[in-house]
Amino acid sequence: MSVTEKDVRYVANLARLKLPENEVKSLANDMNKILEYMELLNEVDTSNVAPLEHVIELDSRLRTDKAEKPLDHDDALKNAPDADSDYFRVPKVIE
């Protein structure tokens, strides 16, 4: 499996990145090097192994159903790059 520049552009779109052409080239190169190293795993027989999803036994319990103070409105908007007094602002998406 080899990562082409086309693959890099495709993946960049999935990852919501817009890469300049010179970075596309160097990333294809890096990703191939790294993925080539990862091929090492192919020598392990995992045919009867279940995937490990949780490293410790999770002991989920319900918390007491008690309302707590939510994040303050001003705090929630404090770090917004653009907001009015009530909402986050984004560029228009519907013409």
Next chain:
Amino acid sequence: MTISEAREKVFSGEVKLRQIVEQYINKIESDNEEINAFVYTDFEGALAQAEEVQNRIDEGSAGKLAGVVMGIKDLICERNKPTTCASEILEGFESVYDATVIKRLKAEDAILIGRVNMDEFAMGSTNEYSKYGAVKNPNNTEMVPGGSSGGSAATVAADMATATLGSDTGGSIRQPASYCGIVGLKPTYGRVSRYGLVAFASSFDCIGPLSHNVEDAARILDVIAGFDERDNTSSHREKSDYVHAVQNPQKNIKIGVPEEFFGEGLDDEIKKSIEDILSKLEAGGAELVPIHLPHTKYGIATYYILATAEASSNLARYDGIRYGHRANKDEMVDELKLEEQALTEKVAAAVGEEKIALQKELAMMDSPLARLYKKSRTEGFGSEVKRRIMLGTYVLSAGYYDAYYGKAQKVRRLIQNDYKEAFEKVDVIVSPTAPTTAFKLGEKLDDPVQMYLNDIFTTTANLAGICGISVPAGTHSNGLPFGIQFMADAFEETKVLNAGRLVELLK
């Protein structure tokens, strides 16, 4: 200055807490410019805290960490202080709440003096990938301090704080502790709440202390460990008496020595020093048990598949909408218009299949909002973070999921099984913390695979979810320190602390 030394001084009345804080302020002012460990300091706040804590000391109601001054890795939220993860994408971000570990430190009267440098989003092994620039190793400023908690380790090594908090996803506490010559403890997955820790790889991330000695690590763990209803992955298990374990170490422990960790690639001097330490521990009553961890060599590949996959998902939240860097909207709209125009002209000029392809491209063009996400993210993330997001997205993408992610999850179980079997026979497993001492700044930046291989002895503990500690083991003929690592089964922190203490007692 260790925690007990600091406490001795303030509780005996020899000095006021204010003087201790001032001493650290002076040290930070004189050394930080070169070391570059602190990225934000709050001296005024620290001095004000000192007054309050002093009152409680005088009244006899002070907490377990009264006297302690700490730096916090810049990815653990402290209310009204910046949390940037050393990334441009979080430039100017101020936390709106305290992480649970911060609440617990404050409740025990620790003074938090500032935020310390790190690799961007904890992705790196040298602390060179930071928007604030590289951290220097206080033992030799031409060398890296290790990473990603490089600032946390350098702060302690340069004595700019009593101790620090770091985070360990694949070795990010233990490896810099080794390079800087201090103690670093990675608790068991689930031992310490991660509420308020900025997520990198959620099935690996752990918060832990970096400190001058093993007892200090135990004292901090004692405060930060324990269930938190705000973190569903935190464990309900009672914590142990960590400080007692360090103060009363057992000598007759069973130490597993895995052949796989002492092979090729390990520096000869480090190998010899660790063997010497083991002989001395054996002479003191420990039993050395040869063991095998046959899947060790798959650790790095497994780790980098799973961790990048999780990172690509976790870092999807940085979209420039609710917080963080947002690209210039007007520039973005202009750019998009120009692209659309150019493409429209191309469509008009093209014929046949090419025309159809170009028409398709035109129809698929980003909406202004999608482009805003993309531009904000591309401008905000650094090169290593983008590389990992790309890798992670790739291994999760349709057609590759089973070959990479699914496969790695299975190998992860085999690695965990290796450890489970080993811990039926031994109390702790010993290894070097890193294959070499610290290397020169810039030396490994060009080769991501070489950089990743640096984590070879540390990532498996994160893969297995167990705990590990790095304790200074000696000084190399090149003048740099290196660590010895002990790992123990999940929730057996007392065992690694015990073993670490035995190494300290050899000196």
